[in-house]
Amino acid sequence: xxxxxxxxxxxxxxxxxxxxxxxxxxxxSKAPEPIVTxxxxxxxSGYVATNRTGKVIFNLHCAGCHDPGNAHAATKxxxxxxxxxxxxxxxxxxxxxxxxxxxxxxxxxxxxxxxPTDINTSELDNLANYIVESANAYTPEENK
Amino acid sequence: xxxxxxxxxxxxxxxxAIAEIEKVVxxxxxxxxxxxxxxxxxxxxxxxxxxxxxxxAAVAPQNVEQIQKILAIVNTYKIPIWTISxxxxxxYGGPAxxxxxxxxxxxxxxxxxLEVNEKHGYAIVEPGVSYYDxxxxxxxxxxxxxxxxxxxxxxxxxxxxxxxxxxxxxxxDHLLMQCGMQVxxxxxxxxxxxxxxxxxxxxxxxxxxxxxxxxxxxFTQSNFGVITRMxxxxxxxxxxxxxxxxxxxxxxxxxxxxxxxxxxxxxxxxHNAPMTVDLLWxxxxxxxxxxxxxxxxxxxxxxRKKMAKDLDLGIWNYYGAVYGPGPMMKNNMDVxxxxxxxxxxxxxxxxxxxxxxPGWDYRVKLMKGTPNMTEFSLLNWIGGGGHINFSxxxxxxxxxxxxxxxxxxxxxxxFGFDYIGEFLIGWRDQHHxxxxxxxxxxxxxxxxxxxxxxxLVDEAAALGYGEYRTHLSFMDQIANTYSWNDNxxxxxxxxxxxxxxxxxxxxxxxxxxxxxxxxxNS
Numbered sequence: 001x002x003x004x005x006x007x008x009x010x011x012x013x014x015x016x017x018x019x020x021x022x023x024x025x026x027x028x029s030k031a032p033e034p035i036v037t038x039x040x041x042x043x044x045s046g047y048v049a050t051n052r053t054g055k056v057i058f059n060l061h062c063a064g065c066h067d068p069g070n071a072h073a074a075t076k077x078x079x080x081x082x083x084x085x086x087x088x089x090x091x092x093x094x095x096x097x098x099x100x101x102x103x104x105x106x107x108x109x110x111x112x113x114x115x116p117t118d119i120n121t122s123e124l125d126n127l128a129n130y131i132v133e134s135a136n137a138y139t140p141e142e143n144k
Numbered sequence: 145x146x147x148x149x150x151x152x153x154x155x156x157x158x159x160x161a162i163a164e165i166e167k168v169v170x171x172x173x174x175x176x177x178x179x180x181x182x183x184x185x186x187x188x189x190x191x192x193x194x195x196x197x198x199x200x201a202a203v204a205p206q207n208v209e210q211i212q213k214i215l216a217i218v219n220t221y222k223i224p225i226w227t228i229s230x231x232x233x234x235x236y237g238g239p240a241x242x243x244x245x246x247x248x249x250x251x252x253x254x255x256x257x258l259e260v261n262e263k264h265g266y267a268i269v270e271p272g273v274s275y276y277d278x279x280x281x282x283x284x285x286x287x288x289x290x291x292x293x294x295x296x297x298x299x300x301x302x303x304x305x306x307x308x309x310x311x312x313x314x315x316x317d318h319l320l321m322q323c324g325m326q327v328x329x330x331x332x333x334x335x336x337x338x339x340x341x342x343x344x345x346x347x348x349x350x351x352x353x354x355x356x357x358x359x360x361x362x363f364t365q366s367n368f369g370v371i372t373r374m375x376x377x378x379x380x381x382x383x384x385x386x387x388x389x390x391x392x393x394x395x396x397x398x399x400x401x402x403x404x405x406x407x408x409x410x411x412x413x414x415h416n417a418p419m420t421v422d423l424l425w426x427x428x429x430x431x432x433x434x435x436x437x438x439x440x441x442x443x444x445x446x447x448r449k450k451m452a453k454d455l456d457l458g459i460w461n462y463y464g465a466v467y468g469p470g471p472m473m474k475n476n477m478d479v480x481x482x483x484x485x486x487x488x489x490x491x492x493x494x495x496x497x498x499x500x501x502p503g504w505d506y507r508v509k510l511m512k513g514t515p516n517m518t519e520f521s522l523l524n525w526i527g528g529g530g531h532i533n534f535s536x537x538x539x540x541x542x543x544x545x546x547x548x549x550x551x552x553x554x555x556x557x558x559f560g561f562d563y564i565g566e567f568l569i570g571w572r573d574q575h576h577x578x579x580x581x582x583x584x585x586x587x588x589x590x591x592x593x594x595x596x597x598x599x600l601v602d603e604a605a606a607l608g609y610g611e612y613r614t615h616l617s618f619m620d621q622i623a624n625t626y627s628w629n630d631n632x633x634x635x636x637x638x639x640x641x642x643x644x645x646x647x648x649x650x651x652x653x654x655x656x657x658x659x660x661x662x663x664x665n666s
Contacts, residue, residue: 049172060274060276061298064296064297064298064515064516064517064520065517065520070430070502071502071505071506071516071518072517072518073517073518073519073520073521073522073523073524074520076432076521076524077432077523077524077527080432080434080435080524081527105180105181105183105184106183106184107184107188109527109528109529109584109585110520110523110524110527110528110529111529112188112189112232112234112238113183113184113185113186113188114184115175115181115184115185115202115231115239115250115252116175116181116184116204117204117231117250117252117253117272118231118252
């Protein structure tokens with residue numbers, strides 16, 4: 001307990017990017033390349049913030065509740081409280097980036113807030129712009 | 145807003161510690177501004193006030209070395225930190241700390257999937273990896289593996305497993321499927337458990353126990369260390385999958401269906417953890433309460449019956465699944481049909497007739513480990529979003545299930561709330577989840593929900609039931625119900641706590657485990 005065991009972290013961080021952390025002996029199908037999902041660790045403390053697109057962020061954090069259809073909680077609730085024309089976030093033309101960004105960080109009724117580690121500041125800009133651009137590009141069925 | 149401070153810590157001490165932490169992780173990864181970012185660390189669904197759980201700061205390290213340095217700093221200043229991973233432990237507190245002023249140690253940025261081994265069926269992940277992340281990775285690589293996710297799948301493997309969470313495939317007992325972990329102790333020591341503690345380990349993801357005491361469980365629902373890596377077993381994609389649902393017409397059918405389940409479950413005729421879900425939970429996937437009843441208090445039986453008829457739902461709705469080659473599934477399904485078909489009014493449902501019903505669709509996804517967020521539809525039932533889960537363990541026994549159900553329903557109704565619940569039959573036990581829904585914008589309703597919950601803890605304890613997990617607000621009360629032999633279990637927890645974390649910096653109060661300097665003040 002008193003002995004301090006500090007593992008070689010920088011080495012681990014580097015090797016983990018190009019080979020499995022632990023190989024299993026006699027594995028017929030070699031373990032796949034590990035993925036680096038969001039942050040990329042360069043050398044030592046050289047940390048690079050991610051800048052994922054609005055679409056990636058939307059699919060990861062928003063679509064589960066805000067995509068069209070009855071499987072999506074927020075879409076169903078917005079249809080009830082705001083009407084079906086305002087139910088699907090990516091089809092709404094009344095939302096502006098500042099409002100979207102505020103709600104993402106603050107939450108609203110059923111929706112919890114999202115932390116800067118979920119969605120960082122630049123990604124929040126990307127997300128807000130993506131939602132607004134998607135809505136601008138959307139044409140309601142009856143107008144097609 | 146005045147900066148919340150940990151007990152006994154001055155603003156000057158906090159600021160000095162934060163300045164040192166900023167040098168470790170960089171200013172961009174220390175969150176101090178309440179309006180811009182820190183408010184996102186609160187639990188929006190609490191039954192009291194946001195201020196009761198308001199952190200003073202959050203810090204997001206990117207590797208173990210940074211965690212070690214942060215721990216050294218907070219040990220010096222004796223500042224409590226509260227560890228979270230994906231921070232989605234909603235209904236139990238979300239990312240918020242137990243007390244105001246704690247610094248949140250947010251591990252979300254440590255989100256590497258270090259290994260997925262298809263042949264042996266396991267993954268090794270960091271705390272920030274969500275169920276969506278792991279699922280997406282497996283899909284991208286075309287691996288023939290399933291994950292087992294929590295119902296709202298934005299949670300993560302490390303957080304959910306260390307909270308003793310449950311899922312819906314045959315690998316649903318998450319801690320049972322955990323294999324190996326890396327933990328940083330309060331003094332900065334890094335420990336590997338299990339086989340990965342041997343030099344050049346080849347079996348870290350394969351065998352849980354190593355030699356000597358198996359200590360992994362010590363680091364779950366506790367505050368003895370910071371888990372920085374975890375192995376989790378993954379189920380090989382089976383050759384076939386048959387989900388089914390049985391609707392049951394009467395409240396008393398809970399007793400029968402539970403008793404019929406136990407032998408099928410422990411003999412593994414039913415492969416996953418079957419669920420007995422009440423009418424309102426199921427209905428909330430499709431409709432909200434106001435569509436059927438706008439009065440106050442619990443929804444009357446007449447309205448419930450109409451809703452059940454409209455939605456083709458039972459008073460109870462039973463879900464399960466079998467997996468494997470076709471002939472094996474057929475044999476098992478024959479036994480299941482014969483067994484449950486004996487309940488008068490029981491009706492079987494399958495994909496051919498049920499597909500498109502959001503209640504069915506999301507269960508089908510969960511029982512094959514496909515992440516989704518449909519269960520959040522529960523929050524639409526009354527609107528306003530507030531929810532807190534009362535989660536006692538019941539025997540997988542009909543009379544026990546009925547006793548718990550009747551106790552909770554009566555008190556919920558007395559307090560003006562609907563009973564919305566489900567039983568998940570693990571092996572010999574049931575997790576009984578009562579989803580207490582309230583409007584979080586109503587202070588009166590929040591207080592009523594809080595008082596009901598506190599009463600339920602005592603009522604359950606009087607009947608011999610304890611909870612498996614709970615919200616920040618009730619950790620102490622529930623810890624006090626685990627009281628046999630003059631609280632000897634919590635005395636043991638505290639002895640370990642004092643030895644491993646003498647300055648009491650790691651998540652003080654987690655699950656009612658307090659460091660000695662704060663014991664008695666909670």
